[in-house]
Amino acid sequence: MANDGFDFSPGAQIPLQGSAGQAVATNALASAAYRDSPVEEILKANNEWHKSQVKEGDSKLFKSAYFKPNLGEAFSRAVQERMLGGDRKALIQSFGTDPQTVVEHCLSATGLRKARDTRLTLVTVFCGFLFLPGLLLWMLAFRLRDALNKSKDTAFRALGGILLAVVGIGALVLLIKLPVTGLPALYLRGMIIAPVIGWVLAKRIAETSAKDMRSRWEGLLSGAGVIARIPDSVPKNPNETAREALRQGLEKLSAEQQSNSVFYAGPKGVLGMGTRWGSWQLAENLVSKDPAKEIHQFRSWDLIRVIHDQLKMLERGPLNTGGFPTPSVKHWIVSPVGENADSVSRPDGEDVATFQVKPHEIQRICNHQQFGSGDRHYLGVQFTLWDGQLVITMMITVTVLHETLRIEVTGHALGPVHGLFLTKPEAETKTVKKAVRFWETRKVTLPLVKASEVVRLALRAPLTWYPPVLDYLGGKIVLPEPFGLRHAWAAQPWNHRFMADDALRAAAPVLRAVHSAAIRVLEENGVDTERFDNRSMVLSGLVQDPAPKKADVYDA
Template identity: 45%
Template sequence: MTTLDMTPGAQIPRTDAGPQTAGTQALSSAAYRDGKLTEDAGKLDGATAKKGRFALFAPNFGEAFSKALISRALGGDRKPLVPSFGVDTRQVVEHCLAAEEVRKGRDRQLSTISVVTGLLCLPGTLIWLGAFQLRAWLKRDNPKNAGAYGAVVLALAAALAVLLAIKPPAGGILGLYLRVVMLAPVIGWYLAKRIVVRTAVDLRARWLQLVEGNAVAATVPMAVPRDDLDKKAADLRAKLGRLESEQETNVQHYAGPKGILGAGRRWGEWKLIDTLRPAEGQIDFRQFHPWDLVRKISGHLKALGISEVAASGIPDVRVKQWVVFEVGESADEISRPGSADMDGDHMRDFAVQAIADKQTFTGGPRHYLATQFITHDGKLVLTFTVTVILLANTLNITVAGYALGPINGYFFDKPKDKEKSVAKTVRFWEERTVKLPLIDNDEVVRQAVRAPFYRMPGLLSWLGGGLGLPEPFGLRHIWAGPPWGTRSMADNALNVSHPVIGAVHTATMEFLAEHDLDTERAFKGRAAGLKAEAQGSRPFKVDQYDA
């Protein structure tokens, strides 16, 4: 992945050359969407639409998503984020920042119009706003007849405007003011609609390009310091860097039946267990620590990308050393140890080795050797973990498979024209579909009312509501499903398990022979059984004990 040139000057778009483009772009598109918050939030597990005080101030989904994600990812004193394997979290957040900047530019223009045509003619503006608020209440409480009732309300307001323009109840300057007090907001509405439509077309174009897989630049000029004293931009730049670093953490969390947060549930498990005995002709064997065997297995797993058969190496093999902590299935947050063992969000290598060699029977964090494959353009994340445990002169090697399937299909939806079905004029028993305007009157009023508050996001959230994100939060795992509904994804999970198990087996046999341990009488037979079990591997829920 290339990075932004953060020096002052032209913005260079971040592009992702890795195998995770589709998921990143799909999630990024949510920042530009314009659907209703209550409807779209219901399509995402765990997401909640927070109700506001006034319907006119309610945000749409894109506005709420951008604000919620920026606050969660870059806010001060925030809880740690769950790593999002298969997604460039920083790029998604940068698209949210870019979408916010587009909307702020729109709101600055709308604020000027609101002051000139709204605030200066406040009595008329309040009457029009009262009419639209009443119309919004009618839509909510009586949707069947909302159209008719709403039309009556607006017709009454329009009649009052015409009456004041033709025959104001006073003369002189006051009379002139009364003539325009109801008409000026209408002029402001016309100007505001042009701005709103232009911005909506721009946002929808970005949404469509991202979903279709085209590169869309997420320019973030507010993260480029103009000079050495620009602390706000420098702080945002540092937070984005911290976010990127945090996603590479080697500290993970196991949440019971949910599996490893960010990696998915455990679908398969294979074990190689036997008692350690000296090889034939040897009195004793060479002592070793679990970490020594872990390093041997790690070397063989990294070699999976190389093959003697042309074009058969597994692409993009990622081998990592993880330290895994237990959290409850219903835990609403995760934490990372704050000690001398940590370097930011990353546990230092010597601490990882110490945990790998530590006796884990009494509890505490465990060491996992993780091998990860991100396939299907980021839609499928496959993880295999290897644990090496020495207990009572018994060596226990466990290989477990985890899978995180495709992201919720909602994020791949393209923008659609707004339509509705109406009865035909003559054949009234039949219906026809009519195309609705992209921006209606309600939307123009909503954005014009919200615009002056864009510098006060807290007050705007109090007035209109927002989006609540599920916890522990991570962009990938909360909105991902199992891969078993797609044949090619299921085949990938099963097929790649065989070379992983083979690499672990080969490394183990070589290591035991190097340390004068018996492999013929004990481990060879067990290894044969392991390979036979792998031949018949099927996905199942290891972490749900139904016995």
């Protein structure tokens, strides 16, 4: 197969950090790998078409909040498994971002957590499992305290603190005076004190890790240039099959990102490019300029090539006013999929190499597949703006049916990454009354890592060597399908005034460039262009309609 079992790179590569013009969106998504927020926060980032889910653990016997992952743990696991899995489904391109950088940060965060969990495992084994009865008693006390703290009754919440204090005093009394002597006495004292020592050590390890994770989280959003460290992606000898598989997985991810095939999912628009908000069509009969002569024969591809060259010139203008950045002009092969399709399949065969449909096949589709079943050809001009937060794509298709030439231009807009991914870490605080001037209040900064979080990390640590066990016990994030990092968590651009303006302003210049190129080709081939000129002027007026429309929903 053209896309499977093929090494897409010349050899081991050093991963690059981000891509020019895409830093904000890329870093925002990458920051999720380091977050310690509740896993349910991901649900806030769901959009109209793509919804993530939080699946609870399947275990009934060991169902406990202590096995539940946080957002960073679940996000890293889900993204790695989906984007680097050996038999994974096809991915949707992440326009405006560098998906490899996001995956590398997920791998880096996972590596940091594994190093932390290795230390926590040693603590749990020597201070917990060797003194298991004491560990279970302390865990029971904490669980009772947590259950009472969730009560709405103030008395019950106060009882939780009292209960823990009583257990602590009782343990201290037993530590001083035990009813037995000898070796049993030493073990009983170990049962009492070892879990406490282990908890103190685990707390220090957890706090050090949390500070490191939060500094990376904030550094990514502040543009500090946080580097993802994944030494496992560079094999040192031919026998390191796991590292080689990881390297090839990252290279395959980059190759698929550059694929020239996309999918049209009905009202969802072109997956990865956003919904279609506008459509303009120029359709007139091909009539010879000289009635005594026939028009010169030409094909759709001849017209598309000239339009392609004209669109390449969009960055140039008569005035030095900034204007368009350098656009990406590309030939796309568009495949139709159902609105609720849960997977897509990329073109394959001898006409496809490393996810790229070959030029001769693109030309054939452009000229011959214009009606009926099969993939279609579109010429796309794409602008990546606002550091990857806004992706504007104008798609052009040319069809000739009988004597009618139709040139259609459609506008697609992919909005910014959801605001959830742009939030920086904040210290948790609570408001309390002052001791003396009790009528006044003050804010108190809570510990970075709570006692319950230390227990959670210590219990999960020995199980991290086999992640499916943690998925079974604590649950995971289920990503929306068909999955692409960028469009899965994109917001609408119309809520941002300047982004909406940019999308609307791009339409008129692109439309006029397409029409001028098309009319020039028609004139060169002896076609009467008077009606095309008139229609083009009408469309130039219509394109100035200030409101974006959901063209695929037909509610305009």
